[in-house]
Amino acid sequence: MYQPLQDVVLWMNQFLNATSNFISYPIQTQLNEFQPPSFSPNTTTLHDFGVNCSRFAPEINISGVKLHFTQYVPGGTNLSFPENHFTCGISYHVVSSDICRVAMAVPTSESSEISLEAWFPLNYSGRFLSTANRGLSGCIVYNELEYATSLGFAAIGANNGHNGTSGSAFFNNPNAIADYAYRSVHTGVVVGKELAKQFYGFPFSKSYFLGCSSGGRQGFKAAQDFPEDFDGIIAGAPALALTRVISWGGALYKATGDPASENFVTPELWAAVYDEVLRQCDALDGAIDGLLEDPGMCQFTPETLICSRGQTSDCLTGKQAETVRSIFSPFYGLDGELLYPRMQPGINTKKQVPFYFQGVPWDLTEDWFKYVVYNDTTWDGRNFSVADAMISASQNPFNVDTWKGDLSTFANNGGKLLTYHGLQDFVVSPDISQLYYAHVSRTMNMPPRELDNFYRLFYVSGMDHCRDGDGASAIGQDVGSSAGRDPNDNALMAMVRWVEEGIPPKVLRGAKLSADGSQVEYWRAHCKWPLKNRYIGPGSITDERAWQCL
Numbered sequence: 313m314y315q316p317l318q319d320v321v322l323w324m325n326q327f328l329n330a331t332s333n334f335i336s337y338p339i340q341t342q343l344n345e346f347q348p349p350s351f352s353p354n355t356t357t358l359h360d361f362g363v364n365c366s367r368f369a370p371e372i373n374i375s376g377v378k379l380h381f382t383q384y385v386p387g388g389t390n391l392s393f394p395e396n397h398f399t400c401g402i403s404y405h406v407v408s409s410d411i412c413r414v415a416m417a418v419p420t421s422e423s424s425e426i427s428l429e430a431w432f433p434l435n436y437s438g439r440f441l442s443t444a445n446r447g448l449s450g451c452i453v454y455n456e457l458e459y460a461t462s463l464g465f466a467a468i469g470a471n472n473g474h475n476g477t478s479g480s481a482f483f484n485n486p487n488a489i490a491d492y493a494y495r496s497v498h499t500g501v502v503v504g505k506e507l508a509k510q511f512y513g514f515p516f517s518k519s520y521f522l523g524c525s526s527g528g529r530q531g532f533k534a535a536q537d538f539p540e541d542f543d544g545i546i547a548g549a550p551a552l553a554l555t556r557v558i559s560w561g562g563a564l565y566k567a568t569g570d571p572a573s574e575n576f577v578t579p580e581l582w583a584a585v586y587d588e589v590l591r592q593c594d595a596l597d598g599a600i601d602g603l604l605e606d607p608g609m610c611q612f613t614p615e616t617l618i619c620s621r622g623q624t625s626d627c628l629t630g631k632q633a634e635t636v637r638s639i640f641s642p643f644y645g646l647d648g649e650l651l652y653p654r655m656q657p658g659i660n661t662k663k664q665v666p667f668y669f670q671g672v673p674w675d676l677t678e679d680w681f682k683y684v685v686y687n688d689t690t691w692d693g694r695n696f697s698v699a700d701a702m703i704s705a706s707q708n709p710f711n712v713d714t715w716k717g718d719l720s721t722f723a724n725n726g727g728k729l730l731t732y733h734g735l736q737d738f739v740v741s742p743d744i745s746q747l748y749y750a751h752v753s754r755t756m757n758m759p760p761r762e763l764d765n766f767y768r769l770f771y772v773s774g775m776d777h778c779r780d781g782d783g784a785s786a787i788g789q790d791v792g793s794s795a796g797r798d799p800n801d802n803a804l805m806a807m808v809r810w811v812e813e814g815i816p817p818k819v820l821r822g823a824k825l826s827a828d829g830s831q832v833e834y835w836r837a838h839c840k841w842p843l844k845n846r847y848i849g850p851g852s853i854t855d856e857r858a859w860q861c862l
Contacts (some may be wrong), residue, residue: 332364358386358410358854361434365412368511375610380415393454397476408462410434412511418503422471424487426496427471430507431457437464440508440516442501442542444530447678448492450474450481456522460793466516468504470566479679483646484687486709493710494537497521497530501541518811522804524778524789525740528731532748533714535729539722544811546803547731548789549740549778552748553652554712555680559701560643560652562677564668566696567638575635576626582661582669584626585636588617589657598847601854603742603774603783604658605700605845607735607742612640612657639669645702645777648826653743659736660782666738684709715748717755723766728810730735730768732803732820732838734775734785745769746841769841771818784822784836795823797830805839819861824854837861 362384369382385391392404412432419425429452443456452469473480474490481488501519509515513751521531521542528550530767534541545787551557569575577585593610594600604610614636621626628636643652659666667676673693685704705713722729733745749769753759774783779793786793788802795801799809799817806817819837826833834854837860839845851858 319606338786352861358434358636361461364511365432367527368412368414374503374506376820378417380417381836382415383413385411385413389608396454397451399477400449402451403453403457404781405454407458411461412592414507418499420485420499421487421490422507423552424473424491426491426499427452427475428468428500428503429457429470430466430468430504430758431461432466432508432511433461433464435464436466436512436840438535439465439515439520440505440518441465441467441522442497442504443467443469443522444497444521445470445472445529446527447477447681448479449477450824451477453527455791459794460522461795462791464840465520466504467509468500468513470496470500479683482679483682489684489709489712493712495719497534498538498541501538507790514861518543518808519809520544520804520807521547522789526551526554529554529714531729532732535719535722535727536714536716539719539725539727542727544728544807545730546807547729549733549737549741550731550748552714552744554699554714555704555708556652557744558644558677558680560705560741561668561674562681562693563643563698563701564639564655565673565677565693567635568669568671569635574629574631576671577632577635577669579665581626581628581632582665584617585614586662587661588614594614599853604735605773607656607658610657614640645705646698648792651705653741655745656735656737660699663782668738680704693748716752717751719752719767720756726809728766728816730803730807730810730817732772732787732789734777734781735771735773735776736781736783738848739777740774742771748853749841756786764816768816771841771844772822772838773836774818774824775822782825784834784838786823792829795825821856
């Protein structure tokens with residue numbers, strides 16, 4: 313449906329030819345293969361770092377790149393982002409470490425560009441990292457930039473070629489769709505790596521990616537199509553099969569209906585459904601703790617909640633039970649093809665009712681069909697049908713579904729891929745991660761014990777979408793979900809150890825944090841797929857030693 317665009321490689325070649333005009337800032341020691349020097353007060357004073365930051369701006373000379381500003385930001389600054397679109401929800405963030413902030417616009421074609429920020433920390437470890445995006449959004453995820461720089465990474469973030477969370481920028485605009493599907497991250501990486509090398513005066517040692525949701529999909533896109541961009545990729549709750557995720561949201565809305573319909577399930581009844589899911593399935597992993605370690609074992613029977621004669625509360629009508637059953641069932645196409653797996657039992661519908669179930673169409677579904685599938689601003693999500701889903705899946709612009717199963721080039725380059733998925737995720741079904749894992753296994757003709765050499769999948773019980781939830785969900789995936797920097801307790805640093813020392817993570821150790829995030833209530837070691845956690849005792853259910861990966 314979309315005409316091929318001029319390949320971005322031409323522009324990249326022009327960019328690389330222009331990098332000779334960069335100024336190099338001397339540092340006392342050069343990067344050594346195993347132990348990069350730290351760009352810290354021991355080698356460079358705070359004053360020199362600030363001066364180098366201010367001097368960097370006029371010396372940048374990259375063809376086509378428009379520099380907005382450079383800014384020295386001392387650690388502890390409550391940095392505001394007045395230029396960030398209000399729908400992005402990040403107007404300020406406290407920056408914990410001294411950084412040099414560089415903001416610019418970078419062309420991706422003759423008629424499109426991305427907004428890009430590079431954050432260079434004073435305490436530089438010699439490592440480079442790209443952050444990612446969420447949903448359909450054109451929002452720089454500043455909290456992930458801050459998290460990366462606090463750990464010593466030179467970090468970049470881009471806006472996907474448009475501003476704000478709406479998909480309206482895609483309307484009759486294939487360039488914006490291309491930026492979103494693949495071009496923004498890759499372009500940012502090429503530019504960001506050169507900037508980091510020239511700012512510090514020596515090349516980075518290793519390159520990493522950190523993203524979740526649509527950002528998780530972007531990580532897989534890099535592994536599939538740009539296998540030399542990163543040495544290590546952390547891709548959380550990846551929105552793989554993206555066109556189908558979006559259609560699934562439309563199907564879930566249709567299943568629940570409007571609040572006035574006889575099929576609609578109220579928030580109070582969803583709370584009763586959650587209690588019944590736990591009654592039927594919580595003990596299947598050996599412990600009654602409010603968490604499902606293996607939702608695949610749970611074949612939930614909602615009909616047990618149908619009202620008995622005379623019962624008027626905390627029970628379902630037959631129509632409502634049919635709605636609940638359809639929610640926890642796979643989504644099939646007109647030809648019987650599986651379009652998307654089921655919503656997993658165990659999502660906490662007592663704590664929050666997913667937006668799919670609230671009687672209004674999901675905004676991502678409406679935006680995608682209005683501005684990408686049909687280019688028709690009058691399209692109404694209330695009219696969604698399976699036929700619409702089939703049309704969207706057949707288009708798959710710029711392979712935004714990101715479902716290639718051959719990762720051999722990435723693996724042969726020495727790349728490492730770590731993906732995690734929360735088992736309480738109500739936005740992206742956790743089943744999609746194991747379906748893709750199986751796809752890679754079959755395509756590459758490799759069993760899990762061989763995939764382990766470069767690709768590992770971890771399921772995190774009690775994690776919502778990307779973070780939070782009822783369980784030990786703090787695995788070090790972002791600044792608010794970290795209980796330490798030790799590689800044994802932090803997924804990002806575990807990836808660094810895997811890449812740089814060859815020690816792969818056998819589990820992801822997660823912390824259950826207190827409400828204010830200041831204390832660890834308990835730890836749990838989350839298993840590497842296809843192993844699953846089982847309570848074997850004899851200790852408390854919050855004792856991680858009482859659990860075993862089997």
